[in-house]
Amino acid sequence: MTGLRRLGHPGSLISPTLETMSAVLADIEVIPLRIQLKPELPGAALWGGELTAADSLLVKVTTDDGIIGWGEAFGLYGTALAARALDELVAPLCLGRDAADIAALMDHVQRKLHVFGRGGAITYALSAVDIALWDIAGKRAGLPISTLLGGGDVRAMPCYASLACYTEPQRVRAAVRRVVDDGFTAIKLHESQLPAIQAARDEAGPAIALIVDAGCAWTLDHAQGLAADLHAVDMLFLEEPLWPPENFDGLAELRRSTGLPIASGENIGTTMEFERLLDAGAVDFAQPSPAKLGGITELRKVFALAAARDVAVMTHSFYDGPGLLAAIHTTAALGGAGAMIEWRWFDLEASIYGDALTTTAGRVTLPDGSGLGLDPDPDVIETYRFGV
C-alpha cells in the first residue's frame, strides 16, 4: 500500500488518492459481450422483449505505466449506445488525465457533458470508467476496493436470485424451483401480473424471501388496488411499482396508504435525485446501481445519504461483470445488516469470470485479489465478444 493515504476509520468514506501517483489514463477499450441463455427455461423476456442472450459492455482502462482496470456500463438492450457514448464523448475527456484522482476526473467529465443529459448512456459510460479506475487504485495499493472503502471483516454476502420475466405461471414456477434448488433463500421476480407473482409464492413456500419488481408498470390507483393481494404474497419489498420511475411523490403515497415496503433508485442518474427520493419518504430500500449511476464514486455517496436518513441500501446490479463486483465490494464495506446482493440469474452458457465468481447456498464470497479482485476470463471475452 505504498503511497496510499488512508484516512478515517472503518466505515468512513476514504479517498483512494495516491500521494505519489503520476500515472495517466492511456487507453480505454470497449468490449461488448453477448452470452446465450441455456435453453432449459424457455419463455424468458424483459419488458416484453424475448430474451435469448445477455449483452454486457465491459470497459478496459490502461494507465501509461501498464496497470489495467475493468469497468462495466449498464448494457442490456443498449450496449451500442453506451459504447458510442464512451468512444465519442467520455473517453476523449478522460485520456491523458491523472488516473488516481478519480473524484476530480468524474466531476470534470460530468460538467463537460451535462448538456447531453444527467443519466442514461453517457452516465452508464462514465460509470464504467469510474469502476475501472477504482480497480486500478486497488491494484496499485494492493488492497481490495472494500478495504479502500473502509470495510472490515465481511468476506461473504447473501445474494438474491434476480430472475427474468416469465409471465406464464407455470414458467414462473419452473424458474423459482431452479433457484430454490440452487440454494437461494431470496428471489426477485420481474413480474407485474398477479397470477405470476402468486405462483412464485406458491412454488417457493413461506420460507423464501420474495421481491417483486414491477418494472414501473402500474399507476398509483392500480397499485393501491393490488395492495391486499400483494400483502398476502408477503414480499420483502416491491420494486419500482409506478410509472414514471421519478414519480417520487406517488411512491411515497403508495407506501403511506398501503404500508407496502417500497424500493426504487436504479433509474436515478444523480446523487441529488437520490436525495429527493429519500426526502420524499418514497422508499424503504434505496437502490443505487453502480453501472448506471456513476460508478463507486457516486454509489458510496448514496450509502451516506441513505444512512443519514435511516434508509437501507440494496444496490441494483442486474449485470454480471465489474459492475456486480463493484456492488459486492461497496455493500460489503458500507451496507448494513440485511443488505443483499442482486445476483442476476439468467442461466447463461458462460460467465464473465468463469468459475471464479459463483454463489454457494445463496452467498457470494468476496474475491481475495486487489481492486475488484478478479479480471474477466480472457477465453470468455474471446468467445463472446461481438461488434456493436
Ligand SMILES: [Mg+2]
Ligand atoms: Mg429493477
